Amino acid sequence: MRSVTRNLLAATGLALALGVSAVTGAVAQQVENLGVFTDWTAWKGSDSNGTICYISSQPKDAQPTNVNRDPIHFLVIHRQGLKVRNEVQTLVGYPLEANSKPQAIIDGKGFDMLVDGSAAWLASESDESVFVAAMKAGRSMIIKARSQRGTDTTDTYSLSGATAAMNAIDEACPPQ
Secondary structure: OOHHHHHHHHHHHHHHHHOOOEEEOOEEEOEEEEEEEOOEEEEEEEEOOEEEEEEEEOOOEEEOOOOOOOOOEEEEEEEHHHOEEEEEEEEOOOOEOOOOOOEEEEOOEEEEEEEEOOEEEEOOHHHHHHHHHHHHHOOEEEEEEEEOOOOEEEEEEEOOOHHHHHHHHHHHOOOO
16 A cells, blocks of 8 residues: 555545645645546646646546535546556545445456545555556446445446546656
């Protein structure tokens, strides 16, 4: 688990995904929109550790519809200063049940996730490259999670444009 980046990303991920400036502690985040690629947007920003590039999207469908949630986003993150690539994160819009096991499913292939507050990350860093490859080849992605209150939610994302958005952040934040 990439615990070094967890708290910062949870606090700033949504602001960066939305393309606005955010302040976390004394660190200001300035964000540049690298482009909108169908259903995905690419972003570039920085923090005290260096350049950060993200792709983000919101679900096409979020069930159940009668649940009050903060904005829902899915992100793939490159953090150049920490030599982190393809970190997969979802912000589900509510506190997750602490010991629950969210799952990301791309065209039927499931990936287990770990919970941290209202965010979840892939359970295994070794799955990140495989996951991103599946996103690029896939048509849709489903995130299944459970809230602290026991509500099961299902968020469905289109993967149209994910490859182009990933290519944009790969170019903007090349490996160092």
